[in-house]
Amino acid sequence: MRHGVIFLPEQRWASARQRWVRAEELGFDHAWTYDHLNWRWLREKPWFATVPTLTAAATATSRIQLGTLVASPGNRHPVPFAKEVMTLDDISEGRFICGIGAGAGGFDDEVLGQRPLGPRERADRFAEFVELTDRLLREPVTSYQGTHFTTTSAHLHPGCVQRPRVPIAVAAMGPRGIRLAARYADIWVTIVFPGHGEPYRYDAAVPTFREQSARLDEECALIGRDPASIRRLVVTGARVDGVLESVETYRDACGLFGEAGVTDLVIHWPRPEFPYAGREDVLDDIAASVLSPTVGAR
Template sequence: MRHGVLILPEQRWRDARTRWTRAEEYGFDHAWTYDQLMWRWLRDKPWFGTVPTLTAAATATTRIGLGTMVATPTYRHPVPFAKEVMSLDDISDGRFTCGLGAGAGAVDDLVVDPVERTPRERADRFAEFVELTDLLLRQRVTSYDGEHYRADEVHMHPGCTTTPRTPFAIAATGPRGMRLAARYAQTWVTAGPPATFDARPYELALPGVAAQVRMAEDACVAAGRHPGSLRRLLLTGAAVGGVLDSVESWRDAAGRFAEIGITDLVVHWPRADFPYAGDERVLEDIARDLTATSAGGRR
C-alpha cells in the first residue's frame, strides 16, 4: 500500500512550506490539497489557491507525488486548466497527479454560477470535462464541440513530460463516475459514503468501501480493463474516521483497507481544531513506521 497526506491550503507559504517538505521527509508517497475557492467550515478563514500552492510545493520537494483533491468543472474550464496541468507536470518533473471530480453543487458552485444543476447535469458536464481535458493533454492541437464545452484548435506545446499525459485520479461513487474512472483514470478516489461529513469509525466504513471497490472493479471489467491496473485511493477523515487516533489505529486501518483492495490510504494533516483535529505526533510515529518498513517494502 502507498500512503499519502492531504494538506489544507490554509497557511501562508512561509509556514506551509514546512508541512510539504516534512511530508516528503516523513516518507509519504504523495501529498494532496483541496482545489476549491472556499471550503465548507473554513469559509471565513485563510484559504490559498491550489495551483500556486502545488507549484511552490513542487519546487520545495524532489520525490513526493503531488495532486489536486479534486479539481472540478465548478470553476475550472478544461482549456486553461489543461495548460496549468501541463505546467505542473513540467515543474514537478512528472510527479503531479490530476485529481478530478464532478463537484457537489456546494458553495463554490453558487458563488461562480448561481444556476443550480441537478446531479445528472453535473455528471453530464463532468463527463465532457474529463474527455476534453484528456484530449488536450494527449494532443498537440485539439478541437472539440460538446454540449458544455467548445474548443477551436487549442495548441498544447510542448505537452506533458509524462506520457501519454499526466495521470488522472477520478473521484467517483456512482456507476457513471466509475465508468469514467475505468476509462480515463490511473487511480480511482473515494472518501467513503458520498456527501457525508460525519466521520464514522473506520471499522464501520469497511463494508461500504468494499462495495465501492467491487463497483470500480466491475466497471474496469465492463470497459475491457484489468481491475488490477486501477489504483484505489481512500481519503479518510471526512466520512471515515479514527484512522489518525494513534499509529496503532493507522496500522490497523491500513491493513484492513488493503485487504478489501484499497491501494492508497490518505490522511489529513492534523489541525489544532475542527475539522480534522488531531495530534501531529501521530504523523511523526507514522513516519517512523514508514521508515522502518521502507527497506523491506510498504504495507
C-alpha cells in the same frame, strides 16, 4: 500500499512550506490540496489558491508526488486547467497527479454566479470534463464540441513530462462516476460514503468500499480493461474516521483496507481544531513504524 496526505491551503507559504517539506521527509508518497475558491466551514478563514500553492510545493520538494484532490468543472474549464496541469508536471519534473471530481456545488457556484445544476446535469458536465481533460493532456491539438465545454484547436505544447499524460485520479462513488473512472482513471478516488454527515469508523467503511470496488471491476470488464491497472485510493478524515488516533489505528486501517484492495491511503494533515482536528506527533510515530522517512529534501 502508498501513503498520502492532504493540506488545506490555509497557511501563508512561509509556514505552509515547512509542512509540505515535512511530508516528504516523513516518507509520504504523495501530497495533495483542495481546489476550491472557498470551502464550507472555513469560508471566512484564510484560503489560498491551489495552483500557486502546488507550484511552490513542487519547487520546495524533490521526491513526493503532488496533486489536486480534487479539481472540478464547477470552477475549472478543461483548456486552461490542462495548460496548468502540463506546467505543474514540468515544474515538478514529472511528479504531478491530476485529481478531478464532479464537485458538490455550493459556495464556489455562488461566488461565480452559476445556477445550481441537478444531479444528472452535473454528471453530464463531469463526463465532458473528464473526457476533454484526458484528450487535452494526450494530444498536441484538440477540438471538442460538447454541451458544457467547447474548444477549437487547443494547442498543448510540449505536452506532459509523464507519458502519455499525467496520471488522472477520478473521484467517484456512484455508478456513473465509477464508469468514468473505469474508462479514464489511473487512480480511482473514494471517500466511501457520500455527503457531509457524521463519519464512520474506518473498519465500518471496508464493506462499502468493497462494494464500490467490485462495481469498478465490473465496469472494467465491460470495456475489456484490466481492473488491476487502476489504483484504488481512499481519502480518510472526512467520512472515514479513526485512522489517526494512534500509530496502532493507522496500521490497523492500512491492514484492513489493504486486504480489501486499497492501494493508496490518504489522511488529512492534523489541524488544531475542527475540521480534521488531531495531533501532529502521531505522524512522527507513523513515519517511524510504517513509512520510510527521508532526509535532505529541498
